[in-house]
Amino acid sequence: MVKTISVIGLGYIGLPTAAIFASRRFKVIGVDVNRHAVDTVNRGKVHIVEPDLDMLVQAAVAAGNLKAVTMPEPSDVFLIAVPTPFKGDHEPDLRHIEAVSRNLAPVLKSGDLVILESTSPVGTTEQLANWLAAARPDLTFPQTHGDTSDIRIAYCPERVLPGHVVRELVQNDRVIGGLSARCSNEAAALYKSFVEGDCVITTARTAEMCKLTENSFRDVNIAFANELSIICDSLDINVWELIRLANRHPRVNILQPGPGVGGHCIAVDPWFIVSKTPERARLIRTAREVNDGKPHWVIDKIRAAVASVEKPTIACLGLSFKPNIDDLRESPALEIALDLCGKNWGEVLLVEPYIEKLPDSFELHKNARLVSSTEALERADIIVLLVDHAQFKDLKVPLTLHPLVIDTRGMVAG
Ligand code: SAJ
Numbered sequence: 001m002v003k004t005i006s007v008i009g010l011g012y013i014g015l016p017t018a019a020i021f022a023s024r025r026f027k028v029i030g031v032d033v034n035r036h037a038v039d040t041v042n043r044g045k046v047h048i049v050e051p052d053l054d055m056l057v058q059a060a061v062a063a064g065n066l067k068a069v070t071m072p073e074p075s076d077v078f079l080i081a082v083p084t085p086f087k088g089d090h091e092p093d094l095r096h097i098e099a100v101s102r103n104l105a106p107v108l109k110s111g112d113l114v115i116l117e118s119t120s121p122v123g124t125t126e127q128l129a130n131w132l133a134a135a136r137p138d139l140t141f142p143q144t145h146g147d148t149s150d151i152r153i154a155y156c157p158e159r160v161l162p163g164h165v166v167r168e169l170v171q172n173d174r175v176i177g178g179l180s181a182r183c184s185n186e187a188a189a190l191y192k193s194f195v196e197g198d199c200v201i202t203t204a205r206t207a208e209m210c211k212l213t214e215n216s217f218r219d220v221n222i223a224f225a226n227e228l229s230i231i232c233d234s235l236d237i238n239v240w241e242l243i244r245l246a247n248r249h250p251r252v253n254i255l256q257p258g259p260g261v262g263g264h265c266i267a268v269d270p271w272f273i274v275s276k277t278p279e280r281a282r283l284i285r286t287a288r289e290v291n292d293g294k295p296h297w298v299i300d301k302i303r304a305a306v307a308s309v310e311k312p313t314i315a316c317l318g319l320s321f322k323p324n325i326d327d328l329r330e331s332p333a334l335e336i337a338l339d340l341c342g343k344n345w346g347e348v349l350l351v352e353p354y355i356e357k358l359p360d361s362f363e364l365h366k367n368a369r370l371v372s373s374t375e376a377l378e379r380a381d382i383i384v385l386l387v388d389h390a391q392f393k394d395l396k397v398p399l400t401l402h403p404l405v406i407d408t409r410g411m412v413a414g
Contacts, residue, residue: 002113002190003027006075008100010037010068013117013158014081015046016053016165022060024193029075030068033099041068049326052166072100074107077190080128081117081158083264090271092121101128105135110150113186117158119211119265121272125155125204129179142179154178154187155204157211162263163325173197177207215269216284221255222266223287226294229257233301240414259386259408260294260332262321267291267330295332298384299339301406305382309404312346315380317373317395318387319352326354333386334359340384341365349376353391377402385411 007018010032044061060066082096160168178184188199232239321331388409
């Protein structure tokens with residue numbers, strides 16, 4: 001009978017997951033190396049922006065069902081949700097998972113269930129199991145003892161959309177891959193305490209690949225739209241109209257072009273497939289390259305526009321990685337804006353309704369200022385629309401009247 005669940009990594013996935021388990025009356029221990037995150041959670045507050053999360057965490061802490069600590073403590077379940085970035089030439093960096101396995105091993109006891117949720121290259125769950133087994137020779141593990149092992153280990157990827165995490169955690173189906181049938185069944189039973197979607201069982205390797213496949217599918221499809229936008233630009237065809245028309249076909253559903261692909265998932269995860277099978281993942285690699293190349297193409301469009309105006313004032317509308325959120329991490333809009341400032345072609349006016357202050361990365365750029373959309377529209381010679389925030393919809397008419405607009409999201413031209 002599971003009583004205590006430790007969630008290791010209190011980020012965008014770990015904290016909402018911890019709070020939801022706590023709302024189902026489990027005793028939840030949140031573990032994070034970041035002291036600020038731990039102190040904030042223990043005050044019933046949140047250190048990340050996600051709708052409804054603040055209420056959930058406040059209620060869980062007030063009810064005494066959620067506390068946060070910096071080192072793992074004994075529990076019945078350990079759920080790992082730490083980052084898996086890449087290093088060097090897009091090689092997966094598993095050092096956070098390795099560090100967790102080092103800190104977790106001493107508190108493991110027979111009967112415990114360990115679940116990995118971090119997006120990971122195929123084989124990581126087995127690697128985690130091997131790290132734990134090496135640290136605890138007194139316990140048996142499923143990679144050697146199958147269903148009779150002391151410790152159960154499973155992989156269960158998160159697949160929630162930032163901005164909708166609390167709802168999607170409950171409603172989405174979950175794919176669960178245990179290292180043995182018993183591992184899968186125990187993990188599925190645990191998720192069923194709050195998941196309304198189906199909990200579908202498979203192997204750990206398939207579950208790892210499934211998560212990577214979902215995000216690669218989206219990346220390849222966005223790359224198709226981005227490539228079309230570049231082709232259409234050179235053929236003088238409105239890509240937004242073209243996609244609308246093509247999507248009238250019952251079996252065609254093209255995504256939307258943009259200034260590039262941002263965020264910490266879709267621009268990263270396909271590389272985990274490429275790094276395992278570099279010779280075979282040709283389409284997946286090319287899609288990444290197409291999407292990573294899009295910000296440079298946008299800069300080239302701005303360069304061409306700048307040539308026709310002396311000392312231009314350039315406005316960038318939007319800096320976040322996608323519409324209607326405040327998240328600037330891995331944002332192509334931010335990359336374009338920073339690159340533009342560095343070119344010193346003229347003053348750069350930046351409009352981002354979701355932030356109050358420019359990030360520190362702009363400190364060196366004395367030609368950049370955060371301004372209102374009204375000021376940007378009044379003063380800019382060139383306007384670059386980078387994010388289609390809902391707030392910008394009112395600007396459609398003034399933007400249509402402006403002589404020089406580079407519209408990467410199809411808000412004016414679409
Ligand atoms: N984008 C386009 N055109 C589109 C759709 C998206 O250019 O038609 C761009 C966005 O502007 C953004 C990037 O792609 O820069 C990624 O945005 P997104 O909304 O596609 O995805 P994320 O990164 O917010 O969340 C994804 C989701 N994965 C899928 O939809 C397959 C989410 O379900 C995952 O849980 C999340 O990655 C994750 O954590 O892996």
